[in-house]
Amino acid sequence: MRVEIWSDIACPWCYIGKARxxxxxxxFAHRDEVEVVHRSFELDPGRAxxxxxxxxxxxxxxxxxxxxxxxxxxxxxxxxxxxxxxxYLTEGRDHGNTFDIHRLLHFARERGLQSELLDVAYRANFxxxxxxxxxxxxxxxxVEAGLDEAEVRAVLADEDAYAxxxxxxxxxxxxxxxxxxxFFVLDRRYGVSGGQPAEVFTQALEQAWQxxxxxxxxxxxxxxxxxxxxxNC
Amino acid sequence: MRVEIWSDIACPWCYIGKARxxxxxxxFAHRDEVEVVHRSFELDPGRAxxxxxxxxxxxxxxxxxxxxxxxxxxxxxxxxxxxxxxxYLTEGRDHGNTFDIHRLLHFARERGLQSELLDVAYRANFxxxxxxxxxxxxxxxxVEAGLDEAEVRAVLADEDAYAxxxxxxxxxxxxxxxxxxxFFVLDRRYGVSGGQPAEVFTQALEQAWQxxxxxxxxxxxxxxxxxxxxxNC
Numbered sequence: 393m394r395v396e397i398w399s400d401i402a403c404p405w406c407y408i409g410k411a412r413x414x415x416x417x418x419x420f421a422h423r424d425e426v427e428v429v430h431r432s433f434e435l436d437p438g439r440a441x442x443x444x445x446x447x448x449x450x451x452x453x454x455x456x457x458x459x460x461x462x463x464x465x466x467x468x469x470x471x472x473x474x475x476x477x478x479x480y481l482t483e484g485r486d487h488g489n490t491f492d493i494h495r496l497l498h499f500a501r502e503r504g505l506q507s508e509l510l511d512v513a514y515r516a517n518f519x520x521x522x523x524x525x526x527x528x529x530x531x532x533x534x535v536e537a538g539l540d541e542a543e544v545r546a547v548l549a550d551e552d553a554y555a556x557x558x559x560x561x562x563x564x565x566x567x568x569x570x571x572x573x574x575f576f577v578l579d580r581r582y583g584v585s586g587g588q589p590a591e592v593f594t595q596a597l598e599q600a601w602q603x604x605x606x607x608x609x610x611x612x613x614x615x616x617x618x619x620x621x622x623x624n625c
Numbered sequence: 626m627r628v629e630i631w632s633d634i635a636c637p638w639c640y641i642g643k644a645r646x647x648x649x650x651x652x653f654a655h656r657d658e659v660e661v662v663h664r665s666f667e668l669d670p671g672r673a674x675x676x677x678x679x680x681x682x683x684x685x686x687x688x689x690x691x692x693x694x695x696x697x698x699x700x701x702x703x704x705x706x707x708x709x710x711x712x713y714l715t716e717g718r719d720h721g722n723t724f725d726i727h728r729l730l731h732f733a734r735e736r737g738l739q740s741e742l743l744d745v746a747y748r749a750n751f752x753x754x755x756x757x758x759x760x761x762x763x764x765x766x767x768v769e770a771g772l773d774e775a776e777v778r779a780v781l782a783d784e785d786a787y788a789x790x791x792x793x794x795x796x797x798x799x800x801x802x803x804x805x806x807x808f809f810v811l812d813r814r815y816g817v818s819g820g821q822p823a824e825v826f827t828q829a830l831e832q833a834w835q836x837x838x839x840x841x842x843x844x845x846x847x848x849x850x851x852x853x854x855x856x857n858c
Contacts, residue, residue, distance in 0.1 A: 394627075394813065403851040403858055425793065435851050435858065472849075502735055560658065568839055572850035580627065580812035583839035586848030596842040606801055606816035609829040615819030616705075617805035618636040618668055625636055625668065 393426050393600060398433040398565045398575040399510075401490050401524060404469045404480070407514040409574035409587035411476040416593025422601055430506050432494035432561040433573045436487075444488035444525045472587075479519025488525035491558060496530055498554035499547045500539060509537035579604065626659050626834060631666040631798045631808040632743075634723045634757060637702045637713070640747045642807035642820030644709040649826025655834055663739050665727035665794035666806045669720075677721035677758045705820075712752030721758035724791060729763055731787035732780045733772060742770035812837065 397413065399406035417423050451462040466482040473480035493513055500509040512533050516522040522529055527548050534544035547553045568577060576584040576593070578600035584592065618625035630646065632639035650656050684695040699715040706713035726746055733742040745766050749755040755762055760781050767777035780786045801810060809817040809826070811833035817825065851858035 400851065405849045405851050405858065409850075425797070502737055504735060564658065567837070572852040574850065577839060578842075579814075580837070581814060581840060582842050584842045586850035588848040592842070592848070599842060604800070604813070606810060607814060609811075609815050609817045609825070609832060615821040615825070616638045617642075617807065617819035618633065618638050619805040625638065 393422065393579055393597070393604070394429065395426055395597075396429045396431050396577045396580075398431045398561065398570055398577075399573045400433045400435045401493050401510070401513050401517055402435055402487060403433075403573050404473065404518060405587040406574040407478065407518050408469075408473050408476055409576075410510065410514070411478055412587055412590045413574075413576065413593045415476075415590035416588075417597065419590065419594045420597040420601075422597075426597065428507065429501065430497060430510055431565065432497065432558040433565050433570070433575070434490055434494065434558075434562065435573070436489070437491070437562075439487075439489045441489045441491070441525075444486045444523060447485050447487045448483065450487045473518065479515065481519060481521065484521045485517060486523040486525060488523070490525075491555075492527070492530060492548060492551075493524060493533075494558040494561075495551075495554040496534055496544065496547055498557045499543070500534070500537060503539055503543075505538050509534065509539070512537045626655065626812055626830070626837070627662065628659055628830075629662045629664050629810045629813075631664045631794065631803055631810075632806045633666045633668045634726050634743070634746050634750055635668055635720060636666075636806050637706065637751060638820040639807040640711065640751050641702075641706050641709055642809075643743065643747070644711055645820055645823045646807075646809065646826045648709075648823035649821075650830065652823065652827045653830040653834075655830075659830065661740065662734065663730060663743055664798065665730065665791040666798055666803070666808070667723055667727065667791075667795065668806070669722070670724070670795075672720075672722045674722045674724070674758075677719045677756060680718050680720045681716060683720045706751065712748065714752060714754065717754045718750060719756040719758060721756070723758075724788075725760070725781060725784075726757060726763060726766075727791040727794075728784075728787040729767055729777065729780055731790045732776070733767070733770060736772055736776075738771050742767065742772070745770045 417426060448459055448462045451465060452459050463482055470480035470482050497506055497509055500506040513524055516533055517524045524533065530548055531544055535541050565575060568583065572585065574587060578596060581603060582596060582600045584596050650659060681692055681695045684698060685692050696715055703713040703715050730739055730742055733739045746757055749766055750757045757763065757766065763781055764777055768774050798808060801816065805818065807820060811829060814836060815829060815833045817829050
């Protein structure tokens with residue numbers, strides 16, 4: 393079975409949702425037969441790459457709140473994160489454009505290290521005072537995730553590398569009806585929105601597992617194939 | 626959308642079916658949004674790695690036919706292959722154990738060269754007098770497909786490398802009800818068996834595209850998410 397998770401590195405509920413999903417997955421009997429793929433979604437795709445700044449000020453300005461009120465909003469998210477055992481700074485972290493890290497996550501997927509890079513990047517962004525919006529930090533995160541330094545450097549330097557893959561993910565999210573993240577898709581058949589409790593993910597996995605039967609497509613019934621007992625071939 | 630194709634390198638209808646599928650895909654309007662993954666299936670998993678030999682003799686012995694009759698069977702397949710523009714030798718090719726090439730195909734998938742390796746291997750097996758059952762040939766095929774020689778050598782030398790991935794594919798094929806190959810699965814929702822005409826694949830792709838709507842899984846409707854307009858985050 394296959395689960396695709398659309399998320400953005402700048403999305404706290406994605407950070408929390410990944411931990412809750414993994415807890416839900418760990419409780420699922422067929423967990424060893426589940427492949428997880430992380431897909432790209434930018435909450436703020438129009439933001440210039442040079443335009444980074446403190447999250448609290450961004451929140452206060454966007455919602456017309458004081459910095460203290462923005463801090464209270466963040467504190468609510470932080471308490472959810474901490475209840476999952478995740479670190480969360482309510483001050484000192486930055487907001488910015490996430491396109492490059494999505495490109496790098498696609499490269500990491502090819503190397504089998506996508507989930508690792510996402511964990512490292514979430515931790516840097518939410519639990520440590522590290523801005524994940526500079527090539528230098530992205531390079532360091534890639535290496536921490538286990539990627540080859542020269543390869544990461546090459547991906548970051550070539551702004552076309554995996555750019556189409558990021559945009560294809562974003563187009564697919566729109567086609568599937570996702571207007572927020574995290575967004576979980578099970579075998580392209582079931583959708584789960586948001587940072588749900590772990591048990592909801594376990595139930596969704598069980599539901600998708602039950603509903604795995606394929607619909608045959610009408611075709612030439614006599615189409616030649618090689619049978620498992622070796623007939624015809 | 627995602628298409629998974631279970632096949633075996635030793636299966637002539639898989640060789641022909643890949644070409645027909647690709648022709649059907651080329652006629653599909655949303656072809657650029659289709660991801661194709663090749664999955665492992667062994668028609669003859671019990672065969673010892675050392676047990677290779679001429680296909681014609683194997684066919685004659687299995688079906689109790691003369692070599693001339695076996696040659697006629699092969700000629701029928703060959704004419705189908707040639708009508709797809711594919712080379713096909715009715716003499717001089719070998720039959721053997723395909724586990725190692727499946728392992729290598731999994732590695733090639735990580736490097737984005739799976740389809741290329743499969744093409745090279747099919748051509749070597751069916752159109753050229755090259756036995757694809759020795760480490761030397763597999764190494765050469767990997768390099769021809771664009772893989773790194775040292776990496777291919779390491780995968781071939783470690784018989785555990787990707788072995789679980791091959792077995793997991795085979796288990797999934799059985800669970801999905803495949804008892805022959807090629808077997809095509811579209812978004813884990815529709816199944817197509819056999820080397821169908823290209824138009825059947827185009828129709829199946831269109832049918833699967835229409836049926837893409839996800840079923841929502843019941844959960845906590847108020848589960849927190851970050852919206853595309855930036856609300857909540």
